[in-house]
Amino acid sequence: MSIRSINPATAEAFAEYPLDDAASLERKLTRAARGFENWRWTSFAERSRLMNRVAELLRERSEEYAELMTDEMGKPIAQARSEVEKCAWTCAYFAEHASRFLQTEEMQSDGSRALIRFDPLGTIFAVMPWNFPFWQVIRFAAPHLMAGNVGLLSHSANAGGCATALHRLFKDAGFPTGVFQSLFIENETAEQVIADPRVKGVSLTGSVKAGRAVAALAGAHLKPCVLELGGSDPFIVLADCDLDAAIEQAVVGRMINNGQSCIAAKRFIVEDSVYDDFVTGFHQALAAQKMGDPNDEDTDLGPMARDDLRQALHDQVQKSIAQGARCVLGGELPETDGFYYPATLLVDCDATMECFAEETFGPVAAVARVADTSAAIELANNTPYGLGASIWTESSTHGLKLAEQIEAGHVSINGIVKSDPRLPFGGIKDSGYGRELSRFGILEFVNKKTVWVK
Template sequence: MLTVTNPATGKIIQEIEPDSAKSVESALEAAQKRFISWRQTSFAERADLLRAVAGIMRKKVEELAPLMTQEMGKPIREARGEVEKAAWCAEHYAEHGEAYLAREEIGSDATRSYVQYLPLGPVLGILPWNAPFWLAFRFAAPALMAGNTCLMKHDPHVPACAKAIADVFEEAGAPPGLFQALRIETPAVEAVIRDTRVRAVSFTGSARGGAAVAAIAASEIKPAVLELGGSDPSIVLADADLDKAAEVLTLSRIINAGQSCIAAKRLIIEEPVYDAFTEKMQARLAALKVGDPADPATDIGPIARADLRDELHRQVSETVKAGARLHLGGKIPEGPGFFYPVTLLSDVTPGMCAFNEETFGPVAVLIKTPDEKRALELANDTPYGLAASVWTGSERGEAIAREIEAGQVSVNGIVKTDPRLPSGGIKKSGYGRELGPHGIKEFVNAQQVWVGPART
């Protein structure tokens, strides 16, 4: 049974029977059948569909956004923005997908030789709850534009979001089998990955889940893209614009109640500005409003599930017990729902829980560093390698970026995902890339074509 709990109230709002084995089989067969015809469509036809999907989403923002607020607690302002961003992703690939997959002429001993990018077949997207619309389109828009069909296995806690996404494709005129939502429980996923009709897998979620998916896909010799967790560092050096850094890093830390893989999690501050920066962060964090995610005035909604809040509180409590200083928050509030206060920890050091583990919630962690060299050592002292930011002079920041072990680095700006730019991690943050020209090439056959006769 798929059970949906409103995290703002803690009450069950829906229970849904999972898809039967017969329904899953029908979906797989439909995806394979549709691929045979969809792969023959022109880029213009694929683009027309994606534009139609985006147009419907923009018109229905006020219907779609509240689904996220109800099912996973996203503040309504952020939910509206997520729907718009998902529509942008569809429009971006409609506009640029053909150019991204343009044939590449490569000289050889052939009369003519080139690489062309051809679709693979049905692609399975296994998605988490924290950005239900954005992550669906980050997976589906490039895959569809490349000529693949899509099977979306969304998180069991956001079934209404999953259905709404599938409904938008249907309303836009997508042919049967092109984009389908599978409402199945986690144990049923392995059989879908192993099915011979599924040709590739995209997974976003925890490192543990990613390892399991990767092992299954690899055993079937299928490509996979993994976007996993992160303990993302942000280095603030003494020559940084402290007000701007504090403003942006506050936003980065609390978007989606801090439940974001690319949020700023470990703020590494150079010693001469450490105290001043701590004061600026505390003032900004203290001004934020935690409350009903349906209220447009709310900055931070609830944690998505009770177990996730309990885990976050354990991390905070153990870090304080180990010697970190607690400036704000740190206590589970009374009342319904899974709310957690904005929390600020300073004087965190390697070995403490909040340094070593990914914190998925509105918890800012400040770490003091004597200089740039040590800042880099601290930034890279993590099994993860998803994203990072550097705050200093631009030229110096670019040089530092080369030394950071992460798939994405922002210099004097917020870390974000953008349809125009590739996103992904290294180390235990995963492999492969999504978005941009790199993302659309993950699930294609880069076919080499050699045309004779050979040149002498």
């Protein structure tokens, strides 16, 4: 059996990757366990040297990797290059700071000396999605390999080329055998991997459904896990904001990665006094987005990654319209090759409509009118998700007060939500738990060991 890569711009298959059979999977699990026994004792200096080499190779191979991402999931080529650069930055960041993040801490207890050590756990199994096929993996691998763990990657079925390239990347950088490997497996086999006693933790970025399944299985085997799941981020536009700046960033926040981002702005909540002006400006800016070949440097909006995803999004749009939303832009399946969906604007939305009640994973923006700030916060929190939120207001003091009321793992004031290796990233509610990146992220898969000395 095998998995195929299909170019979403043409709907044509262009590569095939065989699945791991039982013997191949066992070899990789054994290599990981053996690799950890050596890697855990490797100095931070040596780990940093190798991780910095990964950063160098990412930059050297930027065009190769960008083209691969674009071919496999349709990301506009300029955004693909930016993703590679962000990966390189993150590798260099953890190469520089991991030893400080994990330095043994001295404490006092009953007049005696106490040490807090941060020891690696072992093999960590990463289940990663297709939408940021390099970034999602690197933001897992960079901190946790620097902590002394080893990684097993199960990538999405439509990102086989990226999975292969990432495996080769760490090998070419000089990482020892077993420290980072890619698995080509199906969901049923992934369950076996989580249950395997050689696997000590699980990191998943994916759907809420997948998160619940992984959490249940990890819990049954008493293994820690980090879950970064869906999001339906509110973008709150208050009457006192810089409206031009808000509109400009609303387009970026919704359309980035062809609208296929967990932290994309999805629910636009606008105060009544600026609602009409916002909708007018937003409409004009979205209409100017150029949809086309993602390898074209001028393309703003490429195809969606798969046809089933496009159809699911279109169904959400049609249901929302039936529920009373007005579609003022897009909303129709184009008669072209590939899995394209146009920039779509739904207005006069409310919390009962599909476009507000569920996550829309594609280039669809839904706008709701609210009377005042308190109504905006109430609507923003009226969701099972809690990943990110964006607040636009002239007063940063006011914005900080409102941020306290937002139920999310990240709140941006006068900016869009984005991940940063220096800051913790993750959500609450159905958006998952645990944190990635920063010192908070690197501590997710270590044993915080107390050593007491009389």
